[in-house]
Amino acid sequence: MQLRQSERKQAKIKIGLQGCAGSGKTYSSLLLATGLSNGNFTKVAIIDTENGSADLYAHLGDYNVISLKPPFTPQQYVDAINICEKAGMEVIILDSISHCWDYLLDYHSSLAGNSFTNWAKIKPLEKLFMDKILQCNAHIIATMRTKQDYVLNQKDGKFIPEKVGLKSVQRDGLDYEFTLVFDVDIKHFVVSSKDRTGLFMGKPEFIISENTGKVILNWCNQGKTNQIQNTIQSTVIILSEKEVYEHIQMCNSIAELLDLYKSYPQFHNSLKPDFEARKTNLMNINNPNNFNKNGHTKFQ
Template sequence: MQGPSGSGKTYSSLLLAYGLVGDWSKVAVIDTENQSADLYAHLGGYNVISLGAPYTPEKYLEAIQLCESAGMEAIVIDSLSHEWETLLDIHSNMPGNSFTNWGKITPRHNYLINKILSSTAHIIATVRSKQDYVLTEKNGKQVPEKVGMKGVQRDGLEYDFTIVFDVNIKHFVSASKDRTGMFVGLPDFRITPETGEMIRDWCLLSEPELHEEPRDFVEAINSCQSLDQLYRLYNENPNLQQLYKEEFVAKKSKLLTTPNFMSNGTHAH
């Protein structure tokens, strides 16, 4: 759930979480937003864990594990942006080679993401977004130009989530990524508990497939060494083509931009 400050990410996430599990006592919020989760206590008796700075990945991990051990079925991480900002600060203050230092930071971030992906609970993460800019040339000068909103997190985070809802300042959402296929192309709408119920029903229907395929299938896509292999995998799995469209497109682009790469998987000499 990503959007600018004041767009209603926390409120929408709570409604979504309740729809997913139908019991406020089974919902927990990992709060890094100065007790903002307490603002919605009138909704029901959900649980709150407040994290303080520094917002390290290890603190998030400990909080998720605490929620799981307490039997929570839906966890709202509000917000995941603080984790990445903390890692950026740590990296900027590390002595030595910047590239080498990322080798120490990245595993900490990846460990948290892997924990989110393997959690026994539904996890909803909020991400703050801000105006993004690119430099364009006008009259011989480089000037910044607005190109929309960008989430404050590591690039590519959206690939790990089943659904990405973009929330605007009027509290309406649209799905910029949706593996369920239920929200693609819909007009902007507001999150309600019924939205969570729809996702819960999809999870129950898709459960056998989801436990068997997602991570393995992404690995199968990424392991393709040629366009021929990629096309074959795509054509052999018509039921997964829409769900993994982004991964197929990304891998195709990567193959096409590999230097001296031929469609049959050989290299020019």
């Protein structure tokens, strides 16, 4: 046992992407993977449980696919991840992990005896699956279906179910295992419901793009092995004007925006209106009378 000073290390991101059917989870995952792999789709793999839906977006690039068949056991997912790791995949998309939870629920219901104590037989199987995801030496994007969630409220002495939003088809609290969790709505807009990176929490809804993956990759690579000097300037990545523009839209504070402005003086003239617009947006972000203009960009 040793006491040591904390240090930021390079990381492999573990992302949860949850949404209802038709929200674009697979497509959004591929866009994230494009950025996380620096556009090298040969290093991207999809573990597909959605009856071949992974092949619907083959026009995006030459990514790799492993198709799983029922029953979707935890061990089958683990074996597929092992194959991807041995093949040198840098980004692995699990589309989706809800099927694994469905299998565990069916298996639990088939067990004889006490239902409560039978969960002790399920827990090790789920732990095997989650440990593999968390320990995998690749970026992981796991999609999850959502369903309507209810709570029981007492009214006039009776318990009445009331809708309280959407809930992922997974065990309660699974989102705590991920570094970043995106909630995708039917119009393909996303918000972050959990964010250890600090890149997206509290940010207005937006549409996932390749640049979203690049921003996450930059965060992952800002570990100790990348630091030459212990200053902000030592971790600045040289970006194009378009990429600086995209970073402007993702700044979460005026201080962060100012750092970006100081880091790229060559774009002060061309991007000054965008810096000022983002500053105004951040100053009024909590004003309920404002609406966001996500999806609009000066670069196509």
